[in-house]
Amino acid sequence: MNAAAPATPDAGAGAVPPLAEAELQAYAAIALSEFFDGHPVATFAIDTGHVITHWNRACEHLLGWSKLAMIGTSNHWQAFYPKQRPVLADLIVAGDDRLLEQHYPGKYQKSALIPGAYEAEDFFPNIGASGHWLHFTAAPLRDQQGRVVGAIETLRDVTERRVAENALRRAHDNLENVVEKRTAQLADMNERLQDDIRQRHLAEAELRRSNLELTELNSQLSRAQQQLVQADKLASIGQLAAGVAHEINNPIGYIFSNFTTLQTYLDQLFEMLDAYQQAEADIGVPATGAALRARREQIDLAFLREDIPSLMAESREGIVRVRHIVQDLKDFSRVDANQDWVWSNLHRGIDSTLNIVGNEVKYKADVVKEYGDIPDIECLPLQINQVVMNLVVNAAHAIGEQRGRITVRTGSDGDNCVWIEVADNGSGISPDTLSRIFDPFFTTKAVGKGTGLGLSLAYGIVQKHGGHIDVETELGKGTCFRVRLPIHQPEAAGEGSP
């Protein structure tokens, strides 16, 4: 307070005012000093000689240096810096802008409010226990003529703001860090997800593929099962047929041979009757002649002579048919009797078979041969001929009123297998019939026309060769039987019987 009066630094420089004026000024100075001292913003002032003229309580409080220690000295730097150097107020008094840049590089700026004033912000590690951030503004003090008589500097403690700002910046940086990390994690997760999806797609495809394989296996299994059932049926029917054929074969044999003899005897008897009839006129006893004539008319001998030969012919045909059935049964039950496995050319066999069945076929259909290039195969040739014959005869039977066409094709499947196809453009086979055509004795033909053994026989033969028969058919369009046969027979089948 006592320092308030000399605070007017230029007091000595100007003209001395009249006393009343001086008193007035002193009073004003005291009032200003009071105001200055009580002001809550830390403030100090220096004169042009860099001597401290004011150091208020807020300043004492903020910087920890008492006004007693400060006023009248030029030690204000001590409150801020460890070594002596100018503070902002000193630079204002010096009035050299270049010094500003030298002492507060990049930290100062012109005050927007007070002309000639500058402000800056800096950290002062020496102030307080752990340093303080200060925002400080220094402005020139001028006399009434506008000459600089000193400078005033105010200090605001912005440590809290700065700390908060720093914390905010750190938090922000942290946040950015976290976001970056999370983004990377997300990208990583996305990648893994894509990977997962790809793998799942692969697994799905694999599953679908194995499902297909399974379905195929399943249908193979059911085909094999059907064939087994068929084979089983054939085996039992075969035994039955063998027994029946054996039993019937002998009686039919002697009936047939007796029948030929009977025919001869009947011819002789008729000759004898003719002789008797011619001798009738020469019989001396008229009553005997009349009785013979009456008897002849009664039994209608003329009719008998006509009818007996046709009865004989019909019976003979019946016996031939029975013999034929018995032969079929025998063929069916022991199809391979006395045959050897040989290497044989299928085309030659097919040609001769077509010759044999020519009569049955030629009035109904044209036979077209489409032979492929096939190797000889190991087989029982007569039996294969039998198969071809049965298929061709069936094809001919399937053709209706209009002339049809039967195509016999051959070809090979890879190195192990040849095939024969017999295709017709006949009636086709209805679905409910189709499942039974290989059954023994199944026929859709009129009595006497079919025995129902043709296809089951063919089936047995093909099976014995280790082959397959497949059918494709469409009602009204026609049917195609395809027989596949292996070229080589396994060792075991090399010789003889089934």
Ligand SMILES: Nc1ncnc2c1ncn2[C@@H]1O[C@H](COP(=O)(O)OP(=O)(O)O)[C@@H](O)[C@H]1O
């Ligand atoms: N090419 C074909 N077209 C139409 N139906 C056929 C054909 N081949 C066979 N079938 C049918 O299969 C049945 C059985 O034939 P199969 O065993 O040879 O006996 P069959 O010829 O004595 O009737 C025949 O009655 C017929 O209904």
Ligand SMILES: [Mg+2]
């Ligand atoms: Mg037949």
